[in-house]
Amino acid sequence: MKVLKLILESFRFAWNALKVNKFRTILSLAGVTIGIFSIITVFTIVDSLEKSIKDSFDFLGTNVINVEKWPYGLGGGEYKWWEFLNRPHPDYKEYEFVKDKVENAAGVSIYAVRGNQTYKRKNNSTYYNFLLGVSYDYSEVFDVKIESGRYFSRQEVESARPVALIGINVAEDLFPNVNPIGKQFDIRGKKFTVVGVSEREGESFIGGPSKDDACLIPYKSFQKMYYSGRRRGIGSKIALKGRDDDIGLVELEAELRGIMRSKRMLKPKDKDNFALNRPEAITNAIGGVFDVIGVAGWVLGGFSILVGGFGIANIMFVSVRERTNIIGIQKSLGAKNFFILFQFLFEAIFLSVIGGMVGLFLVYLITLIPMGSLESSLTLKNITLGLGVSALIGTASGIIPAAMAARLDPVVAIRTN
Template sequence: MLFIKLFFESFRFAVHALKENILRTVLSLLGVTVGIFAIIAIFTLVDALNNGIQSSLSVFGNNVIYIGKWPFSFGEGEYPWWKYYRRPNPDKSELEFIQENAKWVQSIAIYEQKRGNTINYRSNTFEDGKIIGASYEYNKINSMPISEGRYFTQGEMSAGTQKAVIGSDVAKQLFPNGDGLGKIIKAKGTKFQVIGIFEKQGESFIPTPSNDDVIFIPYNSFIKMYASKGRWINTNLIAKGYDKDENMGEILAELRGLLRIKRGLKPKEDDDFALNRTDAIVEFVNGITGSLKVAGGIIGLFSILVGGFSIANIMFVSVKERTSQIGIQKALGAKNYFILLQFLCESMFLSFFGGMGGLFLVSLLSLLSTETFVISLNFTNLIIGMLISGLIGIISGIAPAISAAKMDPVEAMRAA
């Protein structure tokens, strides 16, 4: 009961301080408002950035490793492209070797893609289409939801039939009436029957592969179109591990060992292939966003310190104005800790008012959201903002509260 009474009394005094001199109080709390806004806004924008990137990278799937001759690079150190250029491309024999011997590989597929293709259906044309040729297991590794029709069968993949699953943008351009299933389209002089249409993927925050502009065909059909005509093929393998393989350590070690055996590399020879993990991109981005959070926190800290001094000033003024009241409370038996807690709670409420203003401004940032960059104040950041506000209130009010608690009741009543 004492705590509840103290709580409401402190809240009443805080509201009274706001009403007594609104301009002075608002200007004093502005530092806390700006500081909380700076810190939580940075946290919120960084979270939105991370969510946008992770959503964009979800197209690659989880526990996925890309096997090729080119490693992912993020601008760190030297990138000897000439060294990687001379590496051999993964091939179908390596795919079969891994399928036969791997224990930690759940699925593995071979694929290749060519951009800048023109796809035709009668008088309708889709420019800059992407043709992907892949083996059957590719669908088990990457998310490729189909809105109409179906995916290839294992037999169709093995036989290299002239059938295709097309992206939503391709279907919309070639078949504006929505009657694309079963129709014959032409790409690179080769005819394909449309057996399925992918769900629309839409835009992503960062440029990632999209199924919207794709023509997906069996890998053997792709080879017929390009390799059989002497055109350059740069194949890659894509493997998916098991969820129980934490940090993908087992599958990475197994793939590295099997590829070295298959390629006949000696123990002292360097790998002539790259095992790329999509989560390496996330780790790189997290390093950058982590630095942004630290920078934003430091900037906001200076604003909060200014606000903290302002609240301390308000509290000293409040102690001065209520000196006689403190003396009466003590004369009637109020303990020192009661006076101390009363002013500490009042300081916390004042800081909360400033913090809530900052959080309100952060919530307004959601008005700037786009389809690929969604800004929202989540519960975690809301709690962080409230905790920081409360902590600043305690730190700012401790000195005025101690001075009030130590007052002699007789001297305090005389001050009236």
């Protein structure tokens, strides 16, 4: 209790000193404020950009492996497209084979995509949409959120019924002020009946495809409209959802590679004539770029923080000099060395943390400025980082002046003018 009382008393002395020297306190705060503002602003914008871009790739799925003809080519080095050109696209028979054999997947689906589609209904039409032909298991691999209506039935998919699950933008363009469920519209002259409308996803930050502009139809219905052969036409993709206990999808990838090589009768020395693509490879590559930007933010803000730290240290040396007589009186009355140490150390930390809080407040004001489709927010992680860095700078700046004050001889200190 005695130690706690002394600590609280040290806080009180430090706070009173800051209130008495307001102008000096403000000057000391400036460096730390600018430094924290610079660092946290960079981190906030970088985090918001990274989140927005990664969210734009959500349509690729999470914890998913795609069997495709073309690899993503994110591993560095030369992209040997001529080696991939004659590979066959995955087809429906391979999808059925994989689905029958695989044991480490939570879901298996086949799908194909066609972009820039025009949908029509009476005098209404919509363009720049993309059409997906999907198997019944598509909803087990990818997140399909339905606002109204329902998903396909297995019978509808297997019998290639002309039914569709449309995005909210498609619904608003084709069926303004009308419930689209049960209504028909045209895709390439063929009528499809709307069975469901997906939830609004919002505009993609990078301008990529959005589920709001998508239309899902049964895979076999898609095949009737577009030739989806193995070597020509629109290529299909087999998507597999990994199990939660398969960390890194290591087991699924190894099993899937063996299944595909077996199905395509590849010899042990033959190279894979298919690609196993993982969407998180794209987001990991993006994360690497933003890590570099984050380092740049530390460098830019670090100089301001350094200047602020020196400013606080200088103010603390002056403060010790001004209060040398008071220190001598306190020690002659029985004040312990750690009491004097805490008194000046807490003052330095207060200065730095208050400066950091002002910097964080300025960052918060920045997040209130509209930035189009970019949604910026000051996260708890960045708040904690800002306050932590401020406290660390205050400790580093104040420890030497505080130690000098604690070691003063009380007789010498009292006699000092």
